[in-house]
Amino acid sequence: MAFKRHRQGRSGWFIELKGDRLRVRSAELPPRPDEAPDAPPKRRDAWLSTPPGPAxxxxxxxxxxxLFDSVMAGTWRWPDPDALPTEGEAGRLSPATLRRLTDRLRAALVGERIGASTWSRTYLPYLSRLVEVAGSRVWPDDRDLLEAVLRHWEPNSRARQMAHDRIRALWKEAGWEWPEAIAVMRGNGKAAAAAEGVRAFNDAEIQELRARLLRSYRLTPADLVAWDCLIVFGLRPAELQGLELRTDNGLPLAQVTRTKRSSKGSSGPRAVPAVPPEEWPADCFELVLRFQEHGLPPGMVAARSPGEVLGQQLGRLMDRQPVEIALPRELTPYGLRHAFALRLGLQLGLHVRESAQLMGHSPQVHLSTYGRRLDAPKLLATVRDRVMGR
Structure with a gap:
């Protein structure tokens, strides 16, 4: 009624709720930019930036x-469809605006910096939750909305850190200021890590894994070759793609050709000598001969993520009857890479820089990942020796 009084009874104007947004409908709205200037009159919709609700x-x-006054005065123009609301403008935190901003961020990233699958796995789930929470009520400011979204994940968890970083990228794309108070909610990645460090296979668990691989009727000799390569070369699962093996003075040598790029840096091709668990033969059960005869599983190597294929195989192997011991559920194929890193440091005594070179990452990454496990034995021995020598 108030809108009708403002129009002084002029008919043909309506305010409607459509989905989660308000719109004004009228045949007196001018033609859109993509219509001919002399287009016949018809009802057109102009969306309001103010969200609906009593408040x-x-x-x-x-x-x-x-809007009505501007149309009557002939000064109203259709908004730029690609423009986003500015800081403090009404409707900036509406689901519709955040969806448009998400689409814009996707166009800026996918194909240039990341792939479509990476977007779907590591961006979209967090941004979709943001849009969902934004639609639950009217939010007075950024801080209230962002706090509500981030509280969906446990403090100091990796998921909350990912959510924080992905949503912040969205704010950066829009040119909006990120509230300083939200930074503390991201948490500390080290606080989220297990106190004892990474969970790696120990030698007994590797022996149990290999025994189950040999007993499996579903896996092929090529599958066993792939698992043995992870064990003795400490490969990332994706590095099975393009892998080459040869013998160097009786010891298997892997030539890794796949490169890896991430926010932490990049790694190029490298040669890695086999470092098998204790009590394994030096030729790693004739690994090079088996590689030449059977190769690697074509389906695994061609998969978008060989690690997913290996993870599925490991899940089935865990359900099999133990040969000697049970395999804990928290173990993953990547745990074999962790075991390789610990063998380099604890059994061979290699320097951090040397170990990092063989594993294809920086010494800083090596220390941050394996420092707790590598330093703990030395620290305990030092304290014990000094206490006994007092």
Whole structure:
């Protein structure tokens, strides 16, 4: 009624709720930019930036009245479809705006910096949760919305850190200021890590894994070759793609050709000598001969993520009857790479720089990942020796 009084009875104007947004409908709205200037009159929709709800009723009415006055004066123009609301503008935190911003971020990243699958796995789930929470009510400012979204994940968890970083990338794309108070909610990645360090296979668990691989009727000799390569070369599962093996003075040598790029740096091709668990033969059960005869599983190597294929195989192997011991559920194929790193440091005594070179990452990454496990034995021995020598 208030809108009708403002129009002084002029008919043909309506305020409607469509989905989660308000719109003004009228045949007196001018043709859109993509229509001919002399297009015949028809009802067109102009969306309001003010979200619906009792708390925003007066603001929505004022915006609709202002729109009507501009149309009558001939000064109203259709907004730029690609423009985003500016800092402090009404409707900036609406689901519709955040969806448009998400689409814009996707266009900027996918194909240039990341692949479509990476977007779907590591960006979209967090941004979709943001849009979902934004639609639950009207949010007075960024901080309230962001706090509500981030509280969906445990403090100091990797998931909350990912959510924080992905949503912040969205704010950066829009040119909006990121609230300083939200930074503390990201948490500390080290605090989220297990106190004892990475979970690696020990030698007994590797022996149990290999025994189950040999007993499996579903896996092929090529599958066993792939698992043995992870064990003795400490490969990332994706590095099975393009892998080459040869013998160097009786010891298997892997030539890794796949490169890896990430925010932490990049790694190029490298040669890695076999470092098998204790009590394994030096030729790693004739690994090079088996590689030449059977190769690697074509389906695994061609998969978008060989690690997913290996993870599925490991899950089935864990359900099999133990040969000697049970395999804990928290073990993953990547745990074999962790075991390789610990063998380099604890059994061979290699320097951090040397170990990092063989594993294809920086010494800083090596220390941050394996420092707790590598330093703990030395620290305990030092304390024990000094206590006994007092």
């Amino acid at each position: 925003t009723f007066k603001d929505a009415l004022a915006e609709a009245c202002s």
